[in-house]
Amino acid sequence: MTELTETLELKLVEPNAHKHRKLCETKRAYQDALEAAFNANCTTQTEANDVVVNYDLSGYAKNALKKYVPQLCGGSYDAKELHDDHPVRFTNEGPKLDHKPQNAIEWYVKIPHHDDYNLWLPAQPNPEQREWLEALHARDAKMGECRLFDRDGEWYLHVVATRDVEERSSSADETPIGVDIGEASLLTVCHRDERGSPATPNLWNDEGKQVRRLRETYFTATRRLQQRGSERIAKSYGDSLWRQIDGILHTVTSEVVAYADQFENPVLVLEDLTHIRESMDYGAFMNRRLHGWGFAKMHAQLRYKAAEKGIRVETVNPAYTSKTCHCCGEQGYRPDQATFKCSNLECWVSESHADINAALNIADRYLSGESHSREHTDDDDSAEEGGRLTGPQDSQADAEAQELTLGAYAS
């Protein structure tokens, strides 16, 4: 078991005047308490406590000061005087993280202000740290010290996070497991056995239905509530629906990792998000998958849960994985969502399950040597993109209508 540590950076998105003032107050009080305790040369936590207790700060900030000041004064740092600009430190469990995928800005952080007064602020994380945020949000990673500071007029919160990952020796032959994230089935996994035959496919169909139903309920019910002016009820009802969706995604991604764990030297093979956005022919369908189905969320969850078990995750170019026959490699078509038909008359697979076919193609693409272990997640779930999720897009008719208009923002 190895412990990974990472400092997560969250930029607080344009705090309003009230919240900005509160953040400045916290910073000032912290700075004053720090200077006072430093000048009093507090070398123990008790001495520091006697000083910082008088300041209007949350317990988390005071506790951080009690630890920090004796380090400064006790000689572990060579500090003759204080810098003007110290970040406000909080001990863990003070700040909190929340995720609302239905909002334009998805992530929120809670910053302690006074003892019983906290500020919730929307925050823009570093997109490369998405898997860490998912792990932290699910409490699969531990939050350490947090630091609040401002830089060029913008506020940031740094969160130190840790999680355990397993290391696994990879001497045996690999078992690449293709993972298809889809519409009918939320996730589909399949691999090939030693003889190359498709083996033990697994589909999460019911979960796909549940998520679809919850999303439909979210859009229709919250719109109705908003029309009636019940903004608050709409918000809290919406939150509870999205928590249920989040719960389902976590169940499914845990089951996928447990499934992979039973095989010899497993490798989970996912479709590369960057390629997905770049491939225009995938257009509308992939955009719906990306935005509507928590594609990035499931990727992030799979990544950190696989790492916990020492299972590698690789990505491949997704172009045509759903339109190619896994048996003969010819192009085919999908007469309906769940069916793939091969157009090659000589191929003995005339028809197969569309999602299983796609999962096999994904696994095969890795076997053929085309893979990247890390996708470029530069702005996969930027607020802008998330913000475009505006209505239910689940029915077939919807999909066709949007085919014309949505293709444009695949790039």
Ligand SMILES: [Zn+2]
């Ligand atoms: Zn075929």
